[in-house]
Amino acid sequence: MTSASWHARISCGRDTGAGFLVTERHVVTCAHVVARGATDPVSVSFAHAAGEPVGARVIAHGGWDGRDTDPGDLAVLELDQDVALKPAEFAAPDEAYGDPPRKLLAYGFPKRYEEGTLAEYRATAGQLIAGEWVQLEAWAAHGQPLVPGFSGAAVTLADSGRVVGMVSAAARDPGVRNGRMLPANVMARYWPRLGDLIPTPEYDGPQKERLRLLVEEAARHGELECSPQRLYEEAVTAFGPPPPPHGFASLWDAAWYLLSEVTDTKAAVRFAERLADFVEHTPTRTALRSWPYTHAEAEPGPAARTSPAPGSGTGTRSWSPILVEIAPSGSGDQQFLVEVSAYNGSHRKVVGQRRLPADRVRPYALERIDEAYHALEPGARELLAFVLPRRWLNADVAHWQRSADDDSPLGTFAPLVVMDLERRRSGGLQHKLLQKWRELDTQASARLRRIGCGSVGQDPVKLTIGLRRGADMVGFGAPPRADGTRRLFQATLNAAVPVMLWPRSGCRGGHTHDDCRGAAFLDRLAEHLAGLAPGELPSHIHELRETAYASESPEPHWASDLALLWEDPRCLPDPVGYQHSPVG
Template identity: 30%
Template sequence: MDDWQWRAWVGRPGGGTLGAAFLVDATRLLTCAHTVHGMDEARVGFPGLGEDLPARVIPCGGWRRAGDHGDVAVLELKEPVPYTPARLAGPEELHAGAIVGREFTACGFPRHSRDDERYARLTTSPHQRMRREWWELKTVPGYRLEEGYSGSAVYDELTGTVVGMVTNADFRDGDRAEFGWMLPVSRIRRYWEELDDLLPLGWLTGPARRELRELLDGVAFTGPLGSALGAVTGRPPVEAPRTAWESVRDVAEGWPEDRLVRYLGALGPHLPADRRPRLAAWSRRHLASAVPAPAGAPERAEPASVIVRLERATFDNAFDVTVHTWIDGAEGPSRRTERVPERRVRAAVEEGVERSLHAVVGRRGEWMIEFAVPEGWLGRPFEEWHVDRRNRIPMRRYPVVVRDVERLRPYSIRHDQAWRRWRLLRERGRSEPRPVDCAAPRKGTAFQDWLEANDDYCVLVYGSRPVRSWLTAALNNGVPVMLWTRTACDAPGHDHCRGNLRDLAGAVADAPPGDLPRIAMALRRKALAAPKDRPHCGRNLTLLWDDPSRLPDPPLGMEV
């Protein structure tokens, strides 16, 4: 983008600049609501291209006074302009890994002269977030913000990508400021939903999304929709959506398509009567999984599971053992919780799993076994336990994963943290593992700080059994996927563990997150055929795979 044609000033009809704006399509610009507060019409100018163009003011976010959320307004031109609109960042471009360490630019228009453009170079990060609304801006040395930057796009000069909009600055020490705040594109879209038509989103097609958004226009997010959303996703939203469209968008961007099908089905009865058949027709056209599969076609469904839940009892060195089943995105038949001493946990689990198999065996889809256990049990060799005790058939014949049982409590901090990273992992669609060499200098809190600073790290691969502090830090930071061999590294060199690390990371590098349990099962099988005197990344392999949507109801009486 060479000409930056989308940068514009905003002023009163009678003259004088008030701030900045940026063009998002041929007739509309975005600016701050406070910049044009109380105005029905404004003037817009594109420096060196077109000046004093009349524009209608459309407030969007409900802003009324300083400090309010939703400081967003749209300026609608009376005639389209031939200038190139701004390129807007998509959701996958707004995570910390894509933002931290980069410098951005903002172009402002000081109020004393509409011809005097000013530029500031800035840094920002989603870590520097205030009230879940704004990201802090900090100017780099030699630059300052001043009045006239409100409504300016915050953009990358190399790519032209706009990541947010300047809303205010800290002028406590004069008329120039080192610090300010912006609304990221992800918040602007919350207040002006038509922006979703212009963003590079990865689900469905642009016309299909627009049609659905228009169909849901004006439908509020109500209590019944909240209940339906919780039933589909397994947990209440961190922040309640404002509208039905926002809730649909959240499901579509954070979950497989079958969840969107379920949610739209639950949403339909809450629409005005004239829109219900339109929604059903839209779903048949655009959602393949909403249409009955032809005879003989494979069913598109997430794998069923037998989920073993182990909770340590307060006294007596005992465990509460519950065996659930998970079928078609919801809890299936479950067995009554049994309290057993630790020495009988394996026998109780094997018996409970065997008695629950009728719910998953014989289905057309795949199924797996999930062990939700306390942190200290994550490294147990569960795949060696028996799925059929009488015939001594090990569980490794099926995908076996472990999970953190604390995350099965839907209101725990660990669950909330895992939810955020899992959603990012789903949006990204591939694992992108982060190798952790057992010789890495991660002493004390350094590993914790490393993970907290990189909230886009979703898959960790260890060269050998991770030390306890690493595992705790990863669970506390919500890392949803980890792989390691259970062999401890006690050799003076690290050739073997680094070989395991390289092979294991390579095996999952580009895999979608849903394929990882099957990949781990395949690696375990290959290890069985490998020479016993040689290391193999599939030998004694543990896969922590913690999809927070697979959240069976807690046993009766269990505190959640």
């Protein structure tokens, strides 16, 4: 193992140090070994290979600034030509440490050792000094100490010859037999390509290379509205390890830390998915969201990864919702948090979450809805579910133009329902809704309660109590615009009625309305709902909307602006999404 031909001797003017071959054309060494590389020629020779020295130039630098305690003492040399030598192999980051300690070897080129010599050391502990170095101490009280000429030498495992780090410094006092090692995973901070070569749990070299290139591509397409530290915190979730004390210098720094230091191997996937949401370049965004798979690979679908929920083969739980939650951000009346998720059974995939001004909500939501379809199984029954603040429940989301290239209303593209944000976040009302749906599963038909245009004088509290006992669906003859209707609307929401229907426009209530448009709407609604299962209403209303939008009658179809509030918590487990925004 010790005769590996990739051990390199570096000459830069009068300075000599060590290095090691990591690809057929790249050698890694300490930055201080080639500190004069801008003016003095750099050449590389290999300890166990015949041939003349090969010229080289510095192509990457860790940022070392000249002092012993400066971080980033790493340089990458590109050789003038490829060499026919097998590059060094790396060990996993934690293999340098153990109990008993692992014997480590360094192959350096001190004075009078043109052919090189070995030094035996061990790592004191895996604890990083200043977030950068690991302390080395001599394996025995005698033998070769670390002296000038060892800087840049690969530190290898004695039993396998695989690289765990690089010698970066020796003790100033010759009587103190210790030094410092730059661990391989720290080296990859300064030259990300090294991360492709260093073994990490679950992900192989090509997968890491793909993530690295995607992160670089994301940064190349403009300044991103996200913080590497916040992205890291979301990736590790609430109970994950905190970020390192030195923080993250870049997006790749955070990604590499997740790959090399965090035991939860899915954290890197969550990082890639979350980063995707801030990338405007669609191909890069799509590729990040599919990582670690390539387009040619078949990603196992959520149905294959998770067991189906009880009863998921029939009824309402067969829906695969795309959930769009729009909530006030807390930072102003015109700022909203928009989150788009896709569900398959109990598996939820968040495809986007942003804080946005009001005028960007619609285009962002529509774009992410379209992308959410990639997360659904081919045979999934899609359901577009908008969770809206109460004052927005009458919004025309069903009439939104589906995309920039498709003028058709969103409500004709797929079954579409709205839900109340406050009720969605209430544990008590969610529990009552679950109870109501269990009752509906055993009933042959559902009870529709009509609240006509002239009902604004009802007591809201009494209405809430009465509806809890005697209504499965409520139809309103007027939209929740006037104060009286809004109060009855809120009373119905508080009664945990699972289905509510109303016209988005029309009569505002306040007088006797036996023959008004609202009464006619309720008559047609009752006729249409007769005998229909509440769990299948999104599909039936979708067909009704298609009929209404396609009608060629000069008079508006009675259901042309029909709104449907429909909520079955069994379709939408885990109401809590991202806990904070990574913007910052």
